[in-house]
Amino acid sequence: MNIVVCIKQVPDTKGGVKFNPDGTLDRAAMLAIMNPDDKAGLEAALRIKDETGAKVTVLTMGLPKADDMLREALAMGADEAVLVTDRRLGGADTWATSSTVAAAVKKLDYDLIITGRQAIDGDTAQVGPQIAEHLGLPVISYAEDIKVEGNSVIVKRQYEDRYHEIKAQMPCLITALSELNEPRYMTPGGIFDAYDKEVTVWGRDDLTDLDDANIGLAGSPTKIAKASDKVRKGAGEKVALDPKESVEYIVGKLKEKHVI
Amino acid sequence: MSLEEYKGVAIFAQQVDNKLSSIAFELIGKAHELAADLGTDVTAVVLGSGIANLADELAEYGADKVVVIDDPALETYRTEPYAQALTAYINEYKPEIMLVGATAIGRDLGPTVSARVKTGLTADCTSLEIGDFPLQAREGQEQKHNQLLMTRPAFGGNTIATIACPDNRPQMATVRPGVMQKLEKQAGRKAEVINFKPELKENNRFVEILNIVKNVATTVDIMDAKILVSGGRGVGSPENFKLLDDLAEVLGGTVSCSRAVVDAGWKPKDLQVGQTGKTVRPNVYFAIGISGAIQHTAGMEESDIIIAINKDETAPIFDVADYGIVGDLNKILPALTEALKAEVASK
Amino acid sequence: MDFTLDKKHEMARQLFRDFAQNEVKPVAQEIDETECFPRENVEKMMKYGFMGIPVPKEYGGQGCDVLTYIMCVEELSKVCGTTGVIVSAHTSLCCDPILTYGTEEQKQKYLVPLASGKKLGAFALTEPGAGTDAQGAQTKAVEDGDSWVLNGSKCFITNGKEADIYIVIAVTDIVEDAKGRKSKKFSAFIVEKDTPGFTFGTKEKKMGIRASSTYELIFQDCRIPKENLLGQRGKGFGIAMHTLDGGRIGIAAQALGIGEGSIDATIDFVKERKQFGRPIAAFQNTSFQLADMKARMDAAKYLVYKAACTKDQYFVDHKTSYSVEAAEAKLFAAEAAMAVTTKAVQLHGGYGYTREYDVERMMRDAKITEIYEGTSEVQRMVISGSMLK
Numbered sequence A: 001m002n003i004v005v006c007i008k009q010v011p012d013t014k015g016g017v018k019f020n021p022d023g024t025l026d027r028a029a030m031l032a033i034m035n036p037d038d039k040a041g042l043e044a045a046l047r048i049k050d051e052t053g054a055k056v057t058v059l060t061m062g063l064p065k066a067d068d069m070l071r072e073a074l075a076m077g078a079d080e081a082v083l084v085t086d087r088r089l090g091g092a093d094t095w096a097t098s099s100t101v102a103a104a105v106k107k108l109d110y111d112l113i114i115t116g117r118q119a120i121d122g123d124t125a126q127v128g129p130q131i132a133e134h135l136g137l138p139v140i141s142y143a144e145d146i147k148v149e150g151n152s153v154i155v156k157r158q159y160e161d162r163y164h165e166i167k168a169q170m171p172c173l174i175t176a177l178s179e180l181n182e183p184r185y186m187t188p189g190g191i192f193d194a195y196d197k198e199v200t201v202w203g204r205d206d207l208t209d210l211d212d213a214n215i216g217l218a219g220s221p222t223k224i225a226k227a228s229d230k231v232r233k234g235a236g237e238k239v240a241l242d243p244k245e246s247v248e249y250i251v252g253k254l255k256e257k258h259v260i
Numbered sequence B: 001m002s003l004e005e006y007k008g009v010a011i012f013a014q015q016v017d018n019k020l021s022s023i024a025f026e027l028i029g030k031a032h033e034l035a036a037d038l039g040t041d042v043t044a045v046v047l048g049s050g051i052a053n054l055a056d057e058l059a060e061y062g063a064d065k066v067v068v069i070d071d072p073a074l075e076t077y078r079t080e081p082y083a084q085a086l087t088a089y090i091n092e093y094k095p096e097i098m099l100v101g102a103t104a105i106g107r108d109l110g111p112t113v114s115a116r117v118k119t120g121l122t123a124d125c126t127s128l129e130i131g132d133f134p135l136q137a138r139e140g141q142e143q144k145h146n147q148l149l150m151t152r153p154a155f156g157g158n159t160i161a162t163i164a165c166p167d168n169r170p171q172m173a174t175v176r177p178g179v180m181q182k183l184e185k186q187a188g189r190k191a192e193v194i195n196f197k198p199e200l201k202e203n204n205r206f207v208e209i210l211n212i213v214k215n216v217a218t219t220v221d222i223m224d225a226k227i228l229v230s231g232g233r234g235v236g237s238p239e240n241f242k243l244l245d246d247l248a249e250v251l252g253g254t255v256s257c258s259r260a261v262v263d264a265g266w267k268p269k270d271l272q273v274g275q276t277g278k279t280v281r282p283n284v285y286f287a288i289g290i291s292g293a294i295q296h297t298a299g300m301e302e303s304d305i306i307i308a309i310n311k312d313e314t315a316p317i318f319d320v321a322d323y324g325i326v327g328d329l330n331k332i333l334p335a336l337t338e339a340l341k342a343e344v345a346s347k
Numbered sequence C: 001m002d003f004t005l006d007k008k009h010e011m012a013r014q015l016f017r018d019f020a021q022n023e024v025k026p027v028a029q030e031i032d033e034t035e036c037f038p039r040e041n042v043e044k045m046m047k048y049g050f051m052g053i054p055v056p057k058e059y060g061g062q063g064c065d066v067l068t069y070i071m072c073v074e075e076l077s078k079v080c081g082t083t084g085v086i087v088s089a090h091t092s093l094c095c096d097p098i099l100t101y102g103t104e105e106q107k108q109k110y111l112v113p114l115a116s117g118k119k120l121g122a123f124a125l126t127e128p129g130a131g132t133d134a135q136g137a138q139t140k141a142v143e144d145g146d147s148w149v150l151n152g153s154k155c156f157i158t159n160g161k162e163a164d165i166y167i168v169i170a171v172t173d174i175v176e177d178a179k180g181r182k183s184k185k186f187s188a189f190i191v192e193k194d195t196p197g198f199t200f201g202t203k204e205k206k207m208g209i210r211a212s213s214t215y216e217l218i219f220q221d222c223r224i225p226k227e228n229l230l231g232q233r234g235k236g237f238g239i240a241m242h243t244l245d246g247g248r249i250g251i252a253a254q255a256l257g258i259g260e261g262s263i264d265a266t267i268d269f270v271k272e273r274k275q276f277g278r279p280i281a282a283f284q285n286t287s288f289q290l291a292d293m294k295a296r297m298d299a300a301k302y303l304v305y306k307a308a309c310t311k312d313q314y315f316v317d318h319k320t321s322y323s324v325e326a327a328e329a330k331l332f333a334a335e336a337a338m339a340v341t342t343k344a345v346q347l348h349g350g351y352g353y354t355r356e357y358d359v360e361r362m363m364r365d366a367k368i369t370e371i372y373e374g375t376s377e378v379q380r381m382v383i384s385g386s387m388l389k
Helices: A036-052 A064-076 A094-105 A127-135 A188-196 A243-256 B022-038 B054-060 B079-093 B106-116 B239-251 B259-263 B329-345 C007-034 C039-047 C066-079 C081-101 C104-115 C236-272 C284-317 C323-353 C358-369 C376-387
Strands: A002-006 A009-011 A032-034 A055-061 A080-084 A112-116 A139-149 A152-158 A162-169 A172-176 A200-202 A223-229 A237-239 B009-012 B042-048 B065-070 B097-101 B121-125 B127-133 B144-154 B159-164 B171-175 B192-195 B208-214 B227-231 B254-257 B284-288 B305-310 B323-326 C121-124 C140-144 C147-157 C165-176 C182-192 C198-203 C215-225
Touching: A002 A036, A002 A094, A002 A127, A009 A064, A032 A036, A032 A064, A036 A055, A036 A064, A036 A112, A036 A139, A036 A172, A055 A064, A055 A094, A064 A080, A064 A188, A064 C007, A080 A094, A094 A127, A094 B106, A094 B121, A112 A127, A127 A139, A127 A172, A127 B106, A139 A162, A139 B079, A139 B106, A152 A172, A188 C007, A188 C066, A243 B305, A243 B323, A243 B329, B009 B022, B009 B079, B022 B042, B022 B097, B022 B127, B022 B144, B022 B171, B042 B054, B042 B079, B054 B065, B065 B079, B079 B106, B097 B106, B106 B121, B106 B171, B121 B144, B144 B171, B227 B239, B239 B254, B239 B284, B239 B329, B305 B329, C007 C039, C007 C066, C007 C081, C007 C358, C039 C081, C066 C081, C066 C236, C066 C284, C081 C104, C081 C121, C081 C165, C081 C182, C081 C236, C081 C358, C104 C165, C121 C147, C147 C165, C147 C182, C147 C198, C165 C215, C165 C236, C182 C215, C182 C236, C236 C284, C236 C323, C236 C358, C284 C323, C323 C358, C323 C376
Parallel strands: A002 A055, A002 A112, A055 A080, A080 A200, A112 A172, A139 A172, A237 B323, B009 B042, B009 B097, B042 B065, B065 B192, B097 B171, B121 B171, B227 B254, B227 B284, B284 B305, B305 B323, C121 C165, C140 C165
Antiparallel strands: A009 A032, A139 A152, A152 A162, A162 B208, A223 B159, B127 B144, B144 B159, C140 C147, C147 C215, C165 C182, C198 C215
């Protein structure tokens, strides 16, 4: 069985977001990490590997420095890694990204494709289902649990107030939630081995089954009209009173605003 | 693609268990504004099995037209038959704007359909308006008018981007629940109802639903609450949430919480406000013992009135609060509850 | 001379840092308070290969190097000195002598489970009457048929009650020289837990590293198989000293981590803490103290890494000595850690003296690094001995 896990390198927002003096995001100051949902997807694939001996290939589209993240995936236990990188692919929206990734996946053997639900930088949750669309595969989003049974997968698919237990025939694509599991750590020896392995690097020209009209900035239907760092609502009043006065203050404001 | 062929604003009217989701009405509300600017009308598209009765309700909330696709294959949400049906609607009726809720259904259906009809999709929008693209006229680039400008937060709520889809139709967006305002219900309001019957073809992409498990412990949806009394780690213990329960009760509000509280296991995840929880915009939001990390404020800063109580005067929650009280919640809350009880009794 | 780490070492450091932050830091305060051995985290470290980092893969290890292992102890010790020494004692004092002196059978039987994280190791040399004067040890081993019979007791043994496999140094012979002077000959043994006659005495109540399970080991007619003699009969003292040379690099890394950890905690504190209307970081005394602390720990770091790299060289040629490098690293890092954690407490003011802040524990933990596996005085003897010979 062959599993392809699509992963993305993103800036880490967990330890707090860093800003430049002008209020814009200081992306360079933030650590680049493997997107958490993708990492859960990788962990799910590695668990299937532990059970069935499946081969796990990780694939990313990104800058050359995404090599570090691919090594991390190898150090966790992935067997092979593919980096798709080319300036011509830059500026892609979800349509262009999914078209490109799908073209890369087509060059690999796969029974199961796992992506994260969404990346913490874009939060769109679109690329997974769209890769499935380009490949003509069944998609199951928001997976909370994944089991392989013969040629099928059985997935717990999360909704707001329920879950569906869904059975799909492989090949298929699953998008993973970070709640799916607790990803394993790398091992020190795994890290050393990862740096001895070759990462396959593909440029635009290696992706033959891909139309120029569907890549990069030019091939993206959505265009950014404006981007800015969020302007926060200013602070209101702040008072430090004793408890009795505090209560009077709050009740007064609630009356003033006709809440009571 | 001739862009001019595409007319009208359409919304995907999500239903679950043959009951319309609140997002359907919120989308109609927004679609009305957009349609007014464009001089066109609003179509609600509802998919399901045995759902003809839902058309009236959509009309009462402001839909001008309702397209009903009623098919046994659509009884429970599955990506493929829903995608086939919505794609068929788009290809047949050619709306210029197609709005979908950013729900667990919409965020699966939206990307699938947009890829199928080859258009752009902007995710999780918090603001939509009609305008020009580019925003300012630029030499050597045609400025297009009457474009849907879709604004969304990204990067954990730290950046905000406005996105257009100038060369493809329909312009598609998923819209965050709880952000757009629904219209007042007008009893008896009617819409033109169209029964559309596209052929849904079973293929390899149809999945089988083995089981549906509803979460039994669901409480009131915090996204619907008008008043939220929200507690953070500073509340100190799960038992101490009693103070918040009491305050919520006297105000007719609901208790919610921050991520730290969920992580500590004090409250279930469905009460969590914030980036990884729910986005809320109640009339009044009490932030009690919540420090106010960006992940939290991203989910509540649109609330009409924010009242924060925190003993740490430097807590960032005070940067978004309308009224901030530096003090001990253990002393203030019981007294506040008593005072409000007295207020209520005096009326 | 290149002072930059390559990518794989950087990634390994990130791994250890993530593990330390996510798994170790949350319980560091608690295990100090309760003095309970952090079994759960040790099992996680076993699972992820932290217990056999410099051991070759053929013996169940990770096949990395001493530098990687040292960074692991350093990163763990930044948040918890106890966890650092558990890994150090296991790796340097138990895996290493078996790797260096063991027979192929001993390596298969004992090193493989130790390095692959199935068993925990400890090392027993010190006795109540034999600390710095290790020659004073009294525990005896007598050959009896197919066995060795051990009698005596060992004290201050790290991982004491929690380990499965122990390296025990005991007197096996008394020899007389031409002038009739008697001297003891020691040998090293591998002893398994639950061997009849092997029991535990009192648990030490310590100032710092309080959860490391420091116990007395008692041997009463404890019979172990003959093949558990490690190395040659009579060579045990040399084995113990060589083992401690390696162990000192581990303790130096522990000291390094504790000192660095106290700086991290202090930076967070001085930015938050306000006095006279501004964060105390804005005062020159604070910033200059921090500068001194940083410079001192960085100096320690290079000595520790140098010692680790020298030991790596020994693994290649089996002759490079790292005894002096290890002694210098431990001497300097331990004293730096003590001085730096003391300053860290001072910069925290009254809060630093309370158990609510990590620096209080770090200062207590730092003290032991000047004492065990050779006191600072012993390190001075080793260094000066090499200078004046």
